[in-house]
Amino acid sequence: MRRRRFLALPFAAPLAGQSSVKALTFDVFGTVVDWRSSIIREGQALGKKKGIHADWAKFADQWRAGYGPAMNRVRKGELPWTKIDDLHRMTLNRLLDEFRITALTETEKDHFNRAWHRLDPWPDAVDGLRRLRRKYTIATLSNGNVSLLADMAKYAGLPWDVILSAELARRYKPDREVYLMAAELLSLSPAEVMMVAAHKSDLDAARNCGLKTAFVTRPLEFGPDGKPDLAADPKFDVAAKDFLDLAARLGA
Amino acid sequence: MRRRRFLALPFAAPLAGQSSVKALTFDVFGTVVDWRSSIIREGQALGKKKGIHADWAKFADQWRAGYGPAMNRVRKGELPWTKIDDLHRMTLNRLLDEFRITALTETEKDHFNRAWHRLDPWPDAVDGLRRLRRKYTIATLSNGNVSLLADMAKYAGLPWDVILSAELARRYKPDREVYLMAAELLSLSPAEVMMVAAHKSDLDAARNCGLKTAFVTRPLEFGPDGKPDLAADPKFDVAAKDFLDLAARLGA
Numbered sequence: 001m002r003r004r005r006f007l008a009l010p011f012a013a014p015l016a017g018q019s020s021v022k023a024l025t026f027d028v029f030g031t032v033v034d035w036r037s038s039i040i041r042e043g044q045a046l047g048k049k050k051g052i053h054a055d056w057a058k059f060a061d062q063w064r065a066g067y068g069p070a071m072n073r074v075r076k077g078e079l080p081w082t083k084i085d086d087l088h089r090m091t092l093n094r095l096l097d098e099f100r101i102t103a104l105t106e107t108e109k110d111h112f113n114r115a116w117h118r119l120d121p122w123p124d125a126v127d128g129l130r131r132l133r134r135k136y137t138i139a140t141l142s143n144g145n146v147s148l149l150a151d152m153a154k155y156a157g158l159p160w161d162v163i164l165s166a167e168l169a170r171r172y173k174p175d176r177e178v179y180l181m182a183a184e185l186l187s188l189s190p191a192e193v194m195m196v197a198a199h200k201s202d203l204d205a206a207r208n209c210g211l212k213t214a215f216v217t218r219p220l221e222f223g224p225d226g227k228p229d230l231a232a233d234p235k236f237d238v239a240a241k242d243f244l245d246l247a248a249r250l251g252a
Numbered sequence: 253m254r255r256r257r258f259l260a261l262p263f264a265a266p267l268a269g270q271s272s273v274k275a276l277t278f279d280v281f282g283t284v285v286d287w288r289s290s291i292i293r294e295g296q297a298l299g300k301k302k303g304i305h306a307d308w309a310k311f312a313d314q315w316r317a318g319y320g321p322a323m324n325r326v327r328k329g330e331l332p333w334t335k336i337d338d339l340h341r342m343t344l345n346r347l348l349d350e351f352r353i354t355a356l357t358e359t360e361k362d363h364f365n366r367a368w369h370r371l372d373p374w375p376d377a378v379d380g381l382r383r384l385r386r387k388y389t390i391a392t393l394s395n396g397n398v399s400l401l402a403d404m405a406k407y408a409g410l411p412w413d414v415i416l417s418a419e420l421a422r423r424y425k426p427d428r429e430v431y432l433m434a435a436e437l438l439s440l441s442p443a444e445v446m447m448v449a450a451h452k453s454d455l456d457a458a459r460n461c462g463l464k465t466a467f468v469t470r471p472l473e474f475g476p477d478g479k480p481d482l483a484a485d486p487k488f489d490v491a492a493k494d495f496l497d498l499a500a501r502l503g504a
Contacts, residue, residue, distance in 0.1 A: 085439065137402060147439035150389055150414045162402045162415050167437065185419065187337065187399035 021212050021250075023186045024132060025141035025164065027173075027197035028149065029067075030221040032129075032140075033119035033156065036060050037220075042115035050103050057223065059099060066091030071143060071172040081170045083145040089113045116144070117151035122218065126157050128243020135252040139164045141182050141195065143172050162186070174205030183211070194237065196246065200229045203236055214238040214246055273464050273502075275438045276384060277393035277416065279425075279449035280401065281319075282473040284381075284392075285371035285408065288312050289472075294367035302355050309475065311347060318343030323395060323424040333422045335397040341365045368396070369403035374470065378409050380495020387504040391416045393434050393447065395424050414438070426457030435463070446489065448498065452481045455488055466490040468498055 029035050036057075043056030070087040073079045092113050096104065104112070132138055139162040140149050146165045153160050162185075166172045169181040183190045190210030197203050198218040207213050213236040221228045232239030240246035281287050288309075295308030322339040325331045344365050348356065356364070384390055391414040392401050398417045405412050414437075418424045421433040435442045442462030449455050450470040459465050465488040473480045484491030492498035 083439070137399075137406075139402075145439065146414060146437040147389075150391075150438075154389075154413060161406060162398060163413075168420055185398040186402075187335070187397065 020192055021136065021194045022188055022192045023137040023139060024194050024196050024214070025139045025179075025182050025206075025211075027195070027199060027202050028140050028142035028144055028152070029064075029119070030218055031196065031198040031216060032125050032158065033121050033152065034218075034220070035064060035116070035119050036223055038119040039063060039115055041120075042112065042118065046104075046108070046112055050108070052101055052103060054099050054101060059095060061223070062095055062098075063088070063091055066094070075172050075175060083148075083167060084116070084143055085113065085145055085148055088116055114151075117148050118155050119152055121156045121158060122242065124242040124244045126159070128247050129159055131247035132243070132250065132252045133159055133161065135250065136194075137161045137186065139182065139186065141173075141178065142166065174201060176205070176209050179206050179209040179211055183209075198229060200233060203233075207235065212237045214240060214250075216240050216242060216246055272444055273388065273446045274440055274444045275389040275391060276446050276448050276466070277391050277431075277434050277438075277458075277463075279447070279451060279454050280392050280394035280396055280404070281316075281371070282470055283448065283450040283468060284377050284410065285373050285404065286470075286472070287316060287368070287371050288475055290371040291315060291367055293372075294364065294370065298356075298360070298364055302360070304353055304355060306351050306353060311351060313475070314347055314350075315340070315343055318346070327424050327427060335400075335419060336368070336395055337365065337397055337400055340368055366403070369400050370407050371404055373408045373410060374494065376494040376496045378411070380499050381411055383499035384495070384502065384504045385411055385413065387502065388446075389413045389438065391434065391438065393425075393430065394418065426453060428457070428461050431458050431461040431463055435461075450481060452485060455485075459487065464489045466492060466498055466502075468492050468494060 026032055039060035040056045043054065043059050046052065047054055047056065067087070070091060074082055092109065129138055138160055140160055141164050142149055143166045145167045146163055149163045149165055152158065153163065164182050164185060166178045169177045171177040179195065180190065183193045186193060191212065194212035194214050195203055195206035196214045196216060198216050198221060203213040203215055215232050215236045217230050218228055219230060238246065238249055240249050278284055291312035292308045295306065295311050298304065299306055299308065319339070322343060326334055344361065381390055390412055392412055393416050394401055395418045397419045398415055401415045401417055404410065405415065416434050416437060418430045421429045423429040431447065432442065435445045438445060443464065446464035446466050447455055447458035448466040448468060450468050450473060455465040455467055467484055467488045469482050471480055471482060490498065490501055492501050
């Protein structure tokens with residue numbers, strides 16, 4: 001593997017400190033899977049079936065935009081612990097009103113809500129995870145609930161060793177408890193765990209808990225007009241353009 | 253699959269109620285993996301390396317015999333929450349004294365303690381799980397800690413969709429909270445979950461929480477002179493001789 005790494009990436013020398021890493025924990029929405037294209041695809045399929053005309057890209061963006069504020073209501077104690085499935089459904093109900101979509105049965109609404117269980121991986125994700133899994137324990141560390149992540153893994157062929165979720169701590173990232181719980185359940189110290197994410201806020205929080213950090217760029221997460229995090233910050237331990245690049249940089 | 257099932261098992265008609273089952277949760281030690289042979293093998297290898305002569309079968313049996321009482325100390329509140337890895341280590345320390353084994357370094361003791369992460373599956377387990385996984389979400393539901401179960405899955409090639417552990421409830425089976433937590437994390441009702449185990453006490457507890465139950469025989473769990481549960485109890489929903497038989501009976 002060493003030879004291949006240096007052929008592909010002559011400047012990807014391992015960084016100090018990463019040799020202690022035994023497990024990688026991954027943010028999922030946006031980092032592993034392309035939620036936006038997947039939700040648009042599901043919306044279009046539903047629209048075709050039901051004769052609904054809507055701007056599904058706008059719908060997808062607004063559905064996702066409801067995610068942070070809904071979690072923050074839980075984080076602030078305005079809502080009791082609520083799974084992402086249920087937060088997604090609350091936002092979906094509001095958007096169906098706002099988009100004046102009235103033709104869906106309860107079964108169809110439930111199926112559409114579970115579109116978040118059927119998100120497609122970025123093209124490099126499965127191959128990259130397979131490589132990384134040879135060297136590390138690989139785990140999700142997502143705000144998605146356990147059953148959502150399990151369904152998605154099966155749908156998308158994601159070869160996780162362990163499914164870890166904010167649900168297990170009944171707190172949402174970026175609350176500290178989530179990152180510390182992950183290390184505890186992996187029976188590792190925080191410094192033996194590396195958080196992988198396309199979002200700097202997630203990595204900042206992980207880093208503040210003592211985890212190592214790997215930043216991966218996902219330029220199309222928010223679509224062609226989106227404003228994703230793209231510039232690597234030197235405080236993160238590794239920066240990679242995708243999961244194959246990450247595997248190469250970690251010698252996997 | 254239907255044709256093959258009836259060829260192999262003419263009397264294996266599906267039982268009433270099992271069609272609602274969406275996930276199977278598995279006891280692990282004894283049900284999925286052959287702890288006794290694996291611990292004997294690890295003991296023999298260690299003995300050979302270090303020149304230690306011991307009755308490793310007796311050692312394995314006594315190590316396992318310490319498991320229930322150690323968990324019961326946690327269940328009764330005599331010990332705070334303690335992972336199985338640490339309970340195994342407490343028992344190991346006592347047994348090393350009793351067997352007058354004094355030649356092990358701390359690293360060797362730790363490696364031997366992690367023999368419980370390297371248990372071999374019963375010969376039918378991996379193929380049976382692969383078949384069952386096509387139709388059901390398959391999850392561990394073991395008193396083993398999450399990292400132990402993750403290491404074992406990687407070592408033994410066990411294709412779990414989700415690793416669930418008593419550790420997530422900070423309670424040990426047969427406490428009710430463990431079974432109910434599993435259904436909650438799978439986003440299913442208890443009746444949509446089927447507990448699979450070779451031990452009637454585990455199934456009795458699962459059944460009392462509303463889960464479906466599948467009894468699988470493991471005649472050699474306790475060795476050639478052991479006294480395992482072997483007679484199917486009609487109150488369990490399914491009885492199977494191994495995981496391939498279970499797959500056939502569940503139409504997977």
